[in-house]
Amino acid sequence: MSTVTTGAPPRADDTTPPRPASGRRPRRERQWPAYVFLSPWMIGALVLTLIPMAVSLYLSFTDYNLFDPPHWVGLRNYTEMLTEDPRYWRSVGTTLLYVVIAVPLKLAFALGVAMLLRSLGRGRAFYRSAFYAPSLLGASMTIALVWRALFNDGGSVTHVLDAVGIHTGGWIGNPDLAVYAVVLLTVWQFGAPMVIFLAGLQQISPDLYEAAALDGAGRWRQFVSITVPMLSPVVFFNLVLEMIQSFQVFTPAFAISGGDGGPADSTLFYTLYLYERGFTASHMGYAAAMAWMLLIAVGVITLILFRTSRSWVFYADEEGR
Template sequence: MFTDDPRYLQSLKVTFIYVVLTVPLQLGFALAVAVMLNRPLRGMAWYRSIYYIPSLLGGSVAIAVIWGQLFDDDGVLNGFLAFFGVAGRSWISNPDTALYTLVLLNIWQFGSPMVIFLAGLKQIPQDLYDAASVDGASAWRRFWSVTVPLLTPIIFFNVVLQIIQAFQAFTPAYVVSGGSGGPSDSTLFYTLYLYQQGFTNLNMGYASAMAWVLLLIIATFTLINFGLARRWVYYEDR
């Protein structure tokens, strides 16, 4: 795998880039929306439901097909750019941009971590915000000094969960690229290459070995996160 198969190394590279980009961007966006929705406004339950819908639909084949059409040569995005006189490009078939379209698709599915963040925000005592306001802390200062420290267990949970899910991403790459891995293997996710080896080439032994390596990679990242958690995760009972 590591010496005689350049496509395997390419799948590792693509998957690591995908994980590094999607996890912090998705969690940052989910936290921002959760903070925005953590307000006593009329119809807030409706807004929360609307923002959660992408997570219910994002993993489906239909959404992946629509996403591919959105970024296609004659897709909606290029049509929108053409309205302003900007020449579009082939986002899906271009190896420089194909992977980033899938990154955007994953970020769009921010509903699940958003709901978890929102549940954590509900548990933060209002007295702490009131005390910080009395001390003259601005809204930005209250966010970094009160919200973030007390939300670190939830952030830690979401980081571990989203890293595992990002390493296991399969459907978007399979549907958008037609199962080939995209132009120049730019969207050849690890799980997609595993599928090709096992069910296209019928090389089950190789696919099984790849599955074990993926398990070890995910376990390593999880252990690293748990080891680093002692330095930045705050628990009230400690």
């Protein structure tokens, strides 16, 4: 029986090295362009974030006034902050009150407007841009100063409230109302979470609402049983972002209070007090310790939100949720 060969045998003088079976370049050669493009971000993260964080952590254990060399004091800044400084705890209470009120109201307004925009046919793009505009403008010092003028004694808001029989004498000078002026300024900037809510609402199938309507479910029942569960990942996303941003509020508090947290420390937010201790009183070591306490607190609260989200956030593509 004869055999058939499908190719000529290799020659003895053929010195060409064999090519890799895959035909690809070595892994190291394929990765270096990625590192080149990532290098600006990596350098920026190192120089603008990681190194300043390390320096701030060191300064939090020192007595530093911006002019003299830092002097190591160990845990004294943290001890003074937690046990000897009543204004520190006043700033913590004011910030927590602001977060607890402002974040739910802002998300509620954002979701309500997003649902209204979803039902619109024509003009949705215009209204979406119009409602988003305050999110771009509201963080500026100019808008904060205008807000202060509106809610000050003799401002437009005071005149409107006086006309309907509500006499406040101006929110800015009232220790019981000043913080709520900052809350309303934050709620007015609901455009960013509104856009995210609108994107999430558009992903919910209309068939779900049609089936619920055929079963006799009203609008409220549809909202509770369909919209809220299907939108829960988006609610969780907005909640985490808004909570972190609210703990860092500074510009509205600085402008509305005149930079001193008044009246009677009613607008002494955490970041405003940090600024006062660091740049007004030149206690930069103490301010650095406050910054790290804020980082730890926000991290713990964020971790709690992630842990508790397992019981109320529904993901449609996962079983057993």
